[in-house]
Amino acid sequence: MFAERALEADVLAVGAEFPLALTGGCALRAHGVVGWSRGVGVATEHPARLEWIASQVAVGLGELGWDAQLSERGPLFARLTADGVTISLSKEVFCRPPVRTPAGLALALPDALGVKVRDFVRRGYGRDLSRIAACADSFSWPELEELGRRxxxxxxxxxxLQGRLLRTEWLDDTAFTGCPDVARLRAWAHSWSDDIGERLLEGGVPEER
Structure with missing residues (x-):
């Protein structure tokens, strides 16, 4: 864990010119919403090609003593490994300016949460849902949907989204990493799914923006 946090700080430092900001679970941890995250996740809206940004990060980490290797590259997503830790880089549209946190520069909480909602719809991971649920007291379901839409x-x-929520019934409890009460999370997801169903029947689907 200490190595991940040290690597995270170095990634932000070598990518400061772009700049890079913590995203996803790392950003939610930086905001104190969750107490854990996996690997290092950063995002930028810099106009330079992400492949080039990722290569610059790898070079910078190497100069700091990390064995950094670029393992995946693309226009919107790139992945590196450094001493066994995965570093994910993505291009994002920042709806709000990134903010300074004790862990370093991070996406604003609404942006970080919107990324998680989008990721959950795309891949259906239980850990994504558990992170979203950690903000359930601060954001309504329509607000979460709008953040994901952005x-x-x-x-x-x-x-x-409704389909993903329904399919959480078939996920093993271990999929909800970091969730202290999986039964409560499943009930919350089911209620959200029911709410979406009612709104769809009533025609309450927001227009795309």
């Missing part, structure tokens, strides 16, 4: 270039369809 970070979904192809739009966020409520039936897709």
């Amino acid at each position: 970070h979904s270039p192809d739009g966020l369809e409520l039936p897709d």
Whole structure:
């Protein structure tokens, strides 16, 4: 864990010119919403090609003594490994300016949460849902949906989100990493799914923006 936090600080330092900001679970941890995160996740809206940014980060980490290797590259997502730790870099649209946190520069909480909602719809991971649920007292379901929509270039369809929520019933409890009460989380997801269903029947689907 100490190595991950040290690597995280170094990634932010070598990527400061772009700049890079913590995203996803790392950002939610930086905001104190969750107490854990996996690997290092950072985002930028810098106009330079992400492949080039990732290569610069790898070079900078190497100069700091990390064995950094670029393992995946693309226009919107790149992945590196450094001494066994995964570093994910992504291009995002920042709806609000990144903020300084004790862990370093991070996406504003609404942006970080919107990324998690989008990720959950795309891949359906239980750990994504558990992180979203950690903010349940601060954001309504429609607000969470709107945050996810802002970070979904192809739009966020409520039936897709509803389907993901329903399929959490078939996920093993161990999929909900960091969740202290899986039964409560499942009930919350079921209620959210029911709420979406009622709104769809009533025609309450927001227009894409």
